[in-house]
Amino acid sequence: MVGTPPVMGKPYRPKDHYFQKAKQEGLRARSAFKLDEILKRFPIAKKGGAVLDLGAAPGGFLQILADSVGTSGRVIGVDIVAIRPFTQKHVSTAVLDVLADDFDAKLLAMYDGPFDAVISDMAPKTSGIKATDEARSLRLAGKALEVAVARSRPGSSFVAKLFMGGDFEEFRAQVRSHYEEVKVVRPEATRGASMEVYLVGLRLKAAAPASATP
Numbered sequence: 001m002v003g004t005p006p007v008m009g010k011p012y013r014p015k016d017h018y019f020q021k022a023k024q025e026g027l028r029a030r031s032a033f034k035l036d037e038i039l040k041r042f043p044i045a046k047k048g049g050a051v052l053d054l055g056a057a058p059g060g061f062l063q064i065l066a067d068s069v070g071t072s073g074r075v076i077g078v079d080i081v082a083i084r085p086f087t088q089k090h091v092s093t094a095v096l097d098v099l100a101d102d103f104d105a106k107l108l109a110m111y112d113g114p115f116d117a118v119i120s121d122m123a124p125k126t127s128g129i130k131a132t133d134e135a136r137s138l139r140l141a142g143k144a145l146e147v148a149v150a151r152s153r154p155g156s157s158f159v160a161k162l163f164m165g166g167d168f169e170e171f172r173a174q175v176r177s178h179y180e181e182v183k184v185v186r187p188e189a190t191r192g193a194s195m196e197v198y199l200v201g202l203r204l205k206a207a208a209p210a211s212a213t214p
């Protein structure tokens with residue numbers, strides 16, 4: 001007999017609602033809905049803006065960003081794995097490791113203007129050891145913040161995914177020291193038990209002028 005199995009607790013459904021929805025809408029990844037939700041709450045990718053997407057493969061976020069900034073904007077996406085090329089000319093992608101020594105130089109070679117938003121959905125390969133995974137996630141988010149502060153214009157935005165854990169509060173304080181407002185967002189499309197959240201930094205403060213040497 002074929003029938004619906006009884007529901008006991010919450011079964012793990014790899015091909016869940018958002019997976020199916022992404023497929024129907026031609027999106028490369030279900031994670032696109034997380035960014036969509038963030039962008040609906042915070043207008044951080046405006047028409048004509050320049051946005052950097054770190055950890056961009058397979059390109060779900062990039063699809064949303066490409067539409068948000070439009071053809072007068074620029075979207076730069078990088079990842080350690082290759083991203084299937086985009087036909088839109090305002091989207092450029094490259095295989096880059098953000099933790100590599102030559103990352104900053106390679107990013108500058110791709111785009112030398114200031115960014116209006118730096119977004120990181122980077123996630124480390126998980127080891128299963130909670131403290132290790134949290135530390136790796138934090139390292140990626142920390143690098144994203146460093147890039148955002150160095151390469152963005154005052155007033156710009158920052159979004160980074162990270163696992164809630166030991167040093168989360170410290171990182172939030174770091175983001176707060178650079179941005180006027182900081183929000184913690186857990187999008188609806190985040191899988192049930194996931195510990196991940198997004199930190200959103202709004203309005204990058206202008207860098208303090210270097211103190212004059214006597």
Ligand SMILES: C[S@@+](CC[C@H](N)C(=O)[O-])C[C@H]1O[C@@H](n2cnc3c(N)ncnc32)[C@H](O)[C@@H]1O
Nearest residue numbers: 029055057058059060061080097098121122123
């Ligand atoms: C959750 S996926 C990103 C999904 C993407 N936002 C999308 O919508 O298609 C996380 C990505 O982080 C990338 N990543 C992890 N470590 C990285 C690093 N050191 N440099 C660049 N990308 C990295 C992974 O290769 C992976 O593709």
